[in-house]
Amino acid sequence: MHSAHSHAPSAASVDSPVVSRPLGVRLLWMGVGFAVMDVYLNVPNFVQLAPVAWLGLYAAFFPLAHAVGRWTGAGGLGALGLAPHRGWARNLGLGFVFCSALWALKYVVLWALGAFQIEGARPAGEISGLVLQAALAMLLSSATDDVLVRGYLVRHLSGVLSAGALVAFTTFVYVINHAWYVHLTLESSLYLGLLGVMFSLALVRTGSLWLSIGLHWGGNVVYRLYDGFDAQGGVLRRVMLPEAPWHEGVKLAMTALTLAALFLLFRFTEKSEREGPLFARG
Template sequence: MKPISLLSFLLGFTALFTCYHAAEYMILYMNSPVGFLGLSALFFIVAWVVARWQGYKGLSAWGMSFKRSHLVFLLAGLLAGLTVNMLAFLSSLAFHQEAVSFIPPVQQFIPQASLLIFGCAFSSLTEDVLTRGYLFRHLTGKVSTGLLVLLSALVYVLNHIHRLDEPVYLLFLFIVGIQLMIPLVICRNIWYTLGIHWAGNIVYHLTNNVMHTESTTAAPGSLWITIAFMALLVPVNYILCRQLARPGLAIKFNGYRHSSPPFRHSSELV
C-alpha cells in the first residue's frame, strides 16, 4: 500500500477541520441550529469525499463502518459515559463545589434536553472523526500505539485552543483526549468512542444549559473532580473495550487503502 503524501494528509485534515468549526460557529455565535445541522451533514459528505480521494472505501476509513453489532459498542460507551459523568456531577454537588440554581418545568426541560442530546450526537461524532478517526487511519503502523494516543490527545486539546484560558482545563482536555482514543485503538471502530463522548456532552449540557448550576467556590474544585473521574475512565474504557473486542465481537476497521487505482463541547462541547 502506497502511503498518501503529507500534502494530501494536510489538505484532508484542513477540509474536515474547516467544516467542523464552521458548524460550531453557526451554533455558538450565530445561534443557528439549522446552520449547525447543515454544516454537520456537510462534514460527513466531505469526510466521504476525502476518503475516496485518498484511496479508501468511504466513511469506514475513519472507523464509521455500519453493522448491527456496532450498536453494542455505542450502547456500552453511552452507559459507561453517562454513569461516570453523572457520578462526577453528583460528587461536585456532594462536596459543595457546585449547586443547582434552576431546573425548568418538565414541559420546557424535555424539548430543550431532546434538542441538545440530538445536537451533541453530531458534534461528538464529527470531532471524533476529525481528531481520532482520521489520525488513526493515517498514523497506525507509522508511530507506536502510545504515541498515537498522545498525538490524538494533543490534537484534541489544540482543537479547543480558543477555550484554553485556564491551565487546568488544558489538563482536563488532554485526559479526555486519551480516554477517548483508547477505545478506537482497541475496538478499531469509532462507536464506543462516540458513546463515551456523546454521554459526556449530554451530561454537561443537561446540567449547565437546561438546568442551571453555579460554582460555590472560587477555586475550580468541580473541574478537578471531573478530571479525576475522566482519569478513572481510562482503565474503565480499556477493560470494557478489551472485552468488546474479543474475537467473537471484534469488528474489523476495514477502510483499508489499495495500491491499485482508487475504487474507492470547542466550543462548549468537548
C-alpha cells in the first residue's frame, strides 16, 4: 500500500518561499489568496452566466490559482498538487471509476427501496449532450474545488499541521464553503463532511490532487446524469415518491461505505515522487 511520508518536509525540499516567512504572515497571505479565489469561483451564484461563459470562468481559474499561489508563496499549479507524476493518470482514472460506480450503486439502492420510479429515458440526442456537459463541467468544477480547498490550503499548512489535522481542517472548510449555495442542515453537513474526508485523505495519501479530482469528478458526473442541470432532469425520466426519513440515512450509509472502501483503493494508486509540503507530517 502506498502511503505518505511520515516526516515533516525540510526547507530544502520546498521550491517556494512559503516556509521561510513568519507563520502569521504566511497565514495572512494564505487567507487573502483563498478569499480572492473563493469569491471568483462563486461569481455564478450572483451573476447569471451562459453555460459557455460558466465553463470559461472555471477554466480561467487555473491561471488565477497559479498566479495567486506564486503571489502568496505557495508556488504554481504544480506545487498546489497538479504536477504530473508516475501514475497520475492512473490515479485520476481509478478515482473516477471508483466513485462513479459507488454513486451509481447508491441510486440503484434508492430505486430498489422505492425512493423513485423510472418511467423511461430521455432521447438519445439529449442524453449524449448531457453526458458531454456533465463530463466537462464536472471535471472543471471538481478540479477547481480541489485546488482551492485542498491543494492550496495543504500546501500552506502541511509544515504546520499534522496529516490528521489537515484532513479535519480542509474538511471543515469544504463543508462551510458550501454555504454559498447549499442550506446546511445536520444531514447535508454530515454528507459533505464524509466527502471532504475522502477527498482530503486521497491527497495526503498520494501527495497530489489527481486521485481526489478523480473521485470528486466521478461522483459529480453520476449525480448530474441522475439529476441533470438546473432542474432539467437526468438521463432517466423519474417520478419521485414521498420523501421518507430513511432516504437520507441510505445516502449517508452509502457515502460512508465509499469512504471505507477508499482504503482498499489506496492499494492500487501511485504516490507522487515529489517531496515537499503536499506530503503531510504525522
